[in-house]
Amino acid sequence: MTILSAQDLVLPAASLGAENPLPPLRSQQELHQVQNLAELPAELRENIQYGRLHSPLPTLNQDGYDRELVDRTFPALVLENDHVRATVLPGVGGRLYSLVHKASGEELLYRNPVFQPANLALRNAWWAGGVEWNVGSTGHWTGTCEPLHAARVEGPDGTPVLRLWELERTRNLVTQLDFWLPADSEFLYVGIRLQNPSDAEVPAYWWSNIAVEQSADTRVLVPADQAWRFGYASADRPDATGRWLDLVGVPEFEGIDLTYPMRHPRAVDFFFEPLAGERPWIASVDADGHGFVQASTERLQGRKLFVWGEGTGGQRWQEWLSPGLQGHGYAEIQAGLARTQLEHLKLPAATSWHWLEAYGRLSVDPGVAHSEWEAARTGTSEVLRPLLDQLGDREREWLTIADAAPAERLAVGSGWGALELARTGWTVSAGTPFAEDTMASRERAWLPLLDGRLPASDAVPDGTLVSWKELLEKAEDNWLVWYHLGVARHYSGDVEGAIDAWLQAGDNPWALRNLGFVTGELSYYERAVGLLPDLVELLVEAVAVALAVDVNRAGRLLDKAPDDPRIRLLRIRHALQSGDPQTARDLLADGIQLPTVREGANPLADLWVETEEALGTNRPVPSQYQFGMGGS
Template sequence: MTILSAHDLVLPAASLGAENPLAPLRSQQELHQVQNLADAPADLRENIEYGRLHSTLPCLNQDGYDRELVDTAFPALMLENDHVRATILPSLGGRLYSLVHKASGQELLYRNPVFQPANLALRNAWFAGGVEWNVGSTGHWTGTCAPMHAARVEGPDGTPILRLWELERTRNLITQLDFWLPADSEFLYVGVRLQNPSDHEVPAYWWSNIAVEQSPETRVLVPADEAWRFGYAAAPDPGRRLDLIGVPEFDGIDLTYPMRHPRAVDFFFEPMPDERPWIASVDAEGNGLVQASTDRLRGRKLFVWGEGAGGRRWQEWLAPGLGGHGYAEIQAGLARTQLEHLKLPVATSWHWLEAYGRLSMDPIDAHSDNWQAARTAAASVLRPVVDALADRERSWLTVVGAAPVESLAVGSGWGALELARTGWSISAGTPFADDTMTPRERAWLPLLDGRLPAADDVPDGTLVSWRELLENAEDNWLVWYHRGVARHYDGDRDGAIEAWTRAGENPFALRNLGFVTGELSYYERAVGLRPDLVPLVAEAVALALDLDLDRAGRMLDGAPDDPRIRLLRVRYALDTGDAQQAHELLADGIQLATVREGANPLTDYWLAAEEALGTNRPVPPQYQFGMGEN
């Protein structure tokens, strides 16, 4: 018997905070620039060059979180039979938070004991652990810390299916997840469907990001003899190159053991055409998690933080109080690498079925020095599950469009709003009812009739796909503001500047003018109107530090107290020659909640102060976030 039930999951949690009202005019993530792209095979190069997301609009950034942990109840939905218990978090991107194999008592995933956002996602906020579903573009998706709709659907075998769905707003793709746990199954099945309801081709991207606990004996098994290696470090390390290497030996180590890597690194395994796709992580005894899928989800990946100071610091940062040896990530995707996007045609849906469960194999086979013997032994154990996936998928497809029978959670109203604009034909299995729209979404409905009342002094994220409606709407400052953002998104810089100029003296249009033109006076006027808005003040001071230290100092004099501002005070002290003041600020401690993956200003400033002072005090461990550090 399979039971679907609702519970509260109580975790020590940081507050996610409010969204940043400043328009994300360009992406904050610059991690995946391939230095040797010209050397890549033509199809791989074409996919990497296609479909890159230059902004997360219409989504706003989520950077208002903190690091104060308070017990918080999260809605959780649980699927359970006699063999497996799965816990899913509908309010946090549908994260598969926990998967327990009941007979052994083994938690198959890395289950984060806290909810602590950090700056790793496309919209900034991301949290570690479980299985995350990434759709839209390279990176952790815009909905990873946002709610999804959830409902019960009758499964093909009479057991309940837990369905989650939502509109991925940067691509206007409808994302559907069907969690299915047949009564006699030791595997959780996850059916995924991506619907492109529009009249134009859409770049498609998907990676299931699986966190698994690691130990010195943990090994990753996968049907591959080659992998594309992508690094994060600078020279003399190979750096941000994409190089095809052999598996398992690389750089003097067996790369399939996550804890043998000194630095953060990605390995995208080259699929073998005669093997079904799967990936597993097993411990010293040969037990662990395996993920397998039908053929559309061909890509497989291993990511490690590395055992250097930076990698350990990141894991502690993401999971305060982290015990054991931390976690690695095994992943599964549509393309060979996460740097690629594929072309999802007009009015087309793609689907596949994933399976998650326990792999138990002979530990001698699992850790054989003969790589082919190890992966072949794992494939042999998995053969019954993998061979049955196609039939399981056909069964699931009989209900993939079935209407939900009981609502369990409500996501956003953005899907309903888009249907009101477009009249798209979508599946009855993923409904977006009008009553899911909140006042936030309903504020846009008048634009369908040619007007957008300026009732609020803080603009929402611009619906950039509504540009034609914006251009034809009645004029007011809010319409001019959104016209400017939509024009800039489409590459019309001059038109954007004209629109923001006509929006008048409001801080958000002035900020956009400063951001695009680099003219500090716009920022100064914006800060004068909203001196309390920390993201605005931080942007303004950062530009002033590049252009005019005196003006930067004046803005800092009235700036609010915030870690982002304190970091800028350190830089100001260094730039004005006061290395002692910079050192004292750093020594007092700056806990920058939004420190970004791939950036390490705290270490950089510490070293700069030490050099200026002629001292050589070591960088405090809490400041070591470098992904390439040993």
């Protein structure tokens, strides 16, 4: 018997905080830039160059979180039978938080004991653990900390199916996940569908990101003999300053067996090249051959291993994402539409793509699992043959109910889907409805624009609906219309038109900030700060610009700035640029915990080294400041 129930999950959790009201006028995808595009095969190169986001708009950045853990309640939806219990969190991106194999009592995923956002996603905030669903563009998706719609649907075998769905706002793709656990099954099935309801081709991207516990004996198994390594310096590129994509053999790499996650000294990605004739799967097993497997139907061909590495920076990141980390942390095994996460594929207009994934426990003879590579992967494929042989039939069964209307609403996501349908009249599946009653005040504020007006108020402007640019161009003008029109023009590449629109908005702090951001002129920022002196996010940007232009003007901005970790970082930079390294040392000695330190960046360590050099000393960087991912 399969049961679907609503429960509460209580976790020590940091506050997610408020969104950053300043529009993200550029992407945070710098970490994923490929330095050696010219060396790559044509198809791979073209897929990497196609479809990159300029910005996560219309969504705003989520960087208001902290690091104070208090008990908080997360609504959970639990699907279980006699063999498996799956816990899904609809309020934070539909994360598959836990998957327990009842007979063995094993948790098959890395279940993070806390909710601690950190700066790794397209919108900044991301948290580790479980299975995350990434749709839209390279990186952790814009909905990873957002609520999804959830409902019960009757499954093809009469058991309840848990359906999640939402509009992915950067691509306007309807994203559907159906969690199906047949009564006699030891595997959880997840049917996934991406609907492009528009009349235009859109870039498509999907990766299921699975966190699994690791130990010294953990091995990752996958049907591949080659992989695209994406990382920093390597033996072949010892002086690399960026990230490079190189085809390497599996399993031997730089003197280690790359399929053992804890043998890597540094953070690295491996995107496995699928072997012709092999069906797609990836597994992680322990010394005894027990562990986890993910398999799918053919559309989901890509498979990946990511490790943080055993260096100081990698260990620091694991602790940062899981305060009070127990054991050896986690590795990520992933499954995607393309061969690498750097690519986007072309999803035609008015077209849907679908596939079925299976998640469950795997047991392989340890003598096979840890044998030489070909024997290990082929032996594991044999063990998985019963699962792989029936996935196609399971997918066809699931598709019989993929369009079934929800029987019972279990959670409510956003109203953005309903708003877009009001604008476009698109047709979407009855299985993923966007009811008008899901629109809250935030979405309803845009409805007047359908009639050519957008009333201005003193309220903070929301994230600009960049796909509504034509409506903004025709709307009755006021400062709010000019502000949003400038953002929409900038998003479309019309920088001069954006500047003109923001100038038309008058002495408005939001438009002034955008002018400062785009032109680099400090005076715009200074005027904006004068109008919004308490907005920390604005001060941070303004001081950063000032430090590049005039250290004295930066000092005047800092004189009135509040105490915030981001501001303290800038005070250190100001002290160094002002020729006062002792003040910089004192500030660093006080201890700074920067919640929003970005993956791939190491600002506190860099400032520590610069301060020591300025003082003529050479104290080592404290471990709590070391977030570097490129070295050992």
